[in-house]
Amino acid sequence: MADNQDKLKRIDQHLRSITNRVPDNDLDNAASQLLRDLKDDAVQEGDQDFAKQMWCLDAVKECQNGFIKAFNDMKRRHFFGAWISLARCENILANLERHFGLDVDGSDAYRLVHIAKCAPQFQRLYPYKQFFSAGFIVQEVACSICGQELSLRDSCGHVVGEIYSGELCGGEIRKADLLEVSFVENPRFKHAVPFVNNSVTGKSEDHYNYASVHYAVENLTSPFAAWDLIVHKRQRLVSDFNYVGRNDPCPCGSGDKFKKCCMRKKYLLRQHYDIGFPDGNPEHLPPIVDNAIVRGKPRYPLDNVGASL
């Protein structure tokens, strides 16, 4: 028991040191192994609460690592990979909130509150606004814990979303028919981002403008540096958008063609991101209009991001 307490203390220290820890795969693997050992022991002894706690700590570690990976990917301009990691963090946080809480000791010791705040902020800066949505008719779902087919009136007793023997219970879809594919703006699973196909090479290309994400991440020295995002509408002269084609989407974001929306007006309201860097230095911020950071020629300049301190 004392041995387990010592292991638990080491894991806690590992998770608390996330802000200033030097990335070390060996150390991280050792922490994972400790967690697995502790969970296995707890399951063998029938200690469900302790096994659940180990699942939660493992999820904390996964969330922290996922957020750091997302941050580093954004720094390296691997934006889609970062998006996937952020979506994964979001899912883990939803489960942790339910089973563990995000604010450990009232001090955000594991930085989960920070991640819960900043991951959606990064997501809001992303240019992905439409997603594929597959509609399925699901005929058979099984319990991920015991494998029994889920039945309304003859339940296996496991509840989806709860934790049993240190494992999260989920519904595994075993038989389903694809009915349709459509576009949605608010997907449940955020992975289904549409990319265009290059008609010459036949390969998928990333055609999105990530200038806003890049702007934010370039001014952060660490994934755990504080920053704020306020999104509001700002009035702009329509003449500022003379680079937008008549048949292109209106810069106001209505989704209509420019010629059918704001083209003939004097002003339009455009979504504006105010990004605040409390730890930053205004002299070191890049210019607000910065086309150079976008791969290839951007469709629109970065004119809707501002910094405030």
Next chain:
Amino acid sequence: MTQDQLVQISATDESFDYWIGRDYVSAELRERLSEANVLFTPYPGYLEYEGPLFPIETSEFFRYLQGNAGDGVIADVCIEDEDLEYLSLNHDVLELPNVLVKLLVAPMLVNLICGYILYRLGSRIKDASVEQELTIEDSRTGLRLKTKYKGPASKYDEFVGSIVRLLKDGDDLRTLAELEDAAHEERITRLSERRKR
């Protein structure tokens, strides 16, 4: 957002008898369903698919009701276990199954639905949306009203709950128009009270 935008109210003929008498309900299940005062009813299909369908959330919500409802609430699902098929869509809306409820237990059911929404969404309740049709059958007046809610998860009780409470407490409400007027007045009163505070 106004009440009209979030909740549509209409009269309906789809009673307990209507659903229990559907051809996919066996005689054995029919007997069981006739005991229910909360009945999950299917979508009549989706796109070209014409069979009865339930949202993917159905089994989890049903188990939540079984685990949390008091003795007065008898919930059941208008389909055989082996015929149950779910509709799963990739949009981030908590789609609750359509429910037909007797007015007597409707306030309890709304409390349970609100509890379930909070249980499922946690702090995401601030941003998430909920979609559901709730049909309330008042055996005193013969009024049967379908409320179709699509809106913020956090406002479900404010909109649907207030309609249920009006029906439960308003003995003089006999028609859909009377209910709509009363719901509108109640909302205005509540809003002005909130502003005074």
